[in-house]
Amino acid sequence: xxxxxxxxxxxxxxxxxxxxxxxxxxxxxxxxxxxxxxxxxxxxxxxxxxxxxxxxxxxxxxxxxxxxxxxxxxxxxxxxxxxxxxxxxxxxxxxxxxxxxxxxxxxxxxxxxxxxxxxxxxxxxxxxxxxxxxxxxxxxxxxxxxxxxxxxxxxxxxxxxxxxxxxxxxxxxxxxxxxxxxxxxxxxxxxxxxxxxxxxxxxxxxxxxxxxxxxxxxxxxxxxxxxxxxxxxxxxxxxxxxxxxxxxxxx
Ligand SMILES: [Fe+2]
Numbered sequence: 001x002x003x004x005x006x007x008x009x010x011x012x013x014x015x016x017x018x019x020x021x022x023x024x025x026x027x028x029x030x031x032x033x034x035x036x037x038x039x040x041x042x043x044x045x046x047x048x049x050x051x052x053x054x055x056x057x058x059x060x061x062x063x064x065x066x067x068x069x070x071x072x073x074x075x076x077x078x079x080x081x082x083x084x085x086x087x088x089x090x091x092x093x094x095x096x097x098x099x100x101x102x103x104x105x106x107x108x109x110x111x112x113x114x115x116x117x118x119x120x121x122x123x124x125x126x127x128x129x130x131x132x133x134x135x136x137x138x139x140x141x142x143x144x145x146x147x148x149x150x151x152x153x154x155x156x157x158x159x160x161x162x163x164x165x166x167x168x169x170x171x172x173x174x175x176x177x178x179x180x181x182x183x184x185x186x187x188x189x190x191x192x193x194x195x196x197x198x199x200x201x202x203x204x205x206x207x208x209x210x211x212x213x214x215x216x217x218x219x220x221x222x223x224x225x226x227x228x229x230x231x232x233x234x235x236x237x238x239x240x241x242x243x244x245x246x247x248x249x250x251x
Contacts (some may be wrong), residue, residue, distance in 0.1 A: 009204035040082035083148035100228030108135035133227035152211035167244030175201035
């Protein structure tokens, strides 16, 4: 499977100031204040119905639902669900995480914060204080709707190239602020073995299938903050010997 340093994921709990995160109610308050900025941009045909974990149908490009009414109509008429609601706090990025070996500084520098409610101030302070990034990219809150296990999927960074899996230097930190640990990596080369991410935070090869095998009956919230890691952080988490992330466990 696609790994980072031969591991399905790198536990970042000892490397991020998670104890200093704003209180969960403060973050949830800011998310609630941002309702109008939230999009439901991926859909799955419910894999729980047909037990096909790969039956991930992406409609984001063909269907251009923008309003909540259009999202609802799309789901209702097509028997689809969007288990993730996405709240990007940033804009002016043309893809998700940039490859830091390819991406010129100007592209990183174009990324700006959206006009977001003031209630984000404590969380933005926490993000600004992070020392892991040379360049910081998209800041994304992933909101998992109650009771809908997110489909297993790959993020290759490039929209429309979901099968284009190749070595890359695409770096991000992922962390959960809610308590349920249902986020998993799926190893399809080992009989669809489920590998749970048991830490609160992680970095993993996002080209590897990931998602959740169940979802609790209430909202879950996690964040992806993308960027280019500092050399020091790469050393700290033990990936400084890897040029591009891929099959590091295979010689
Ligand atoms: Fe993903």
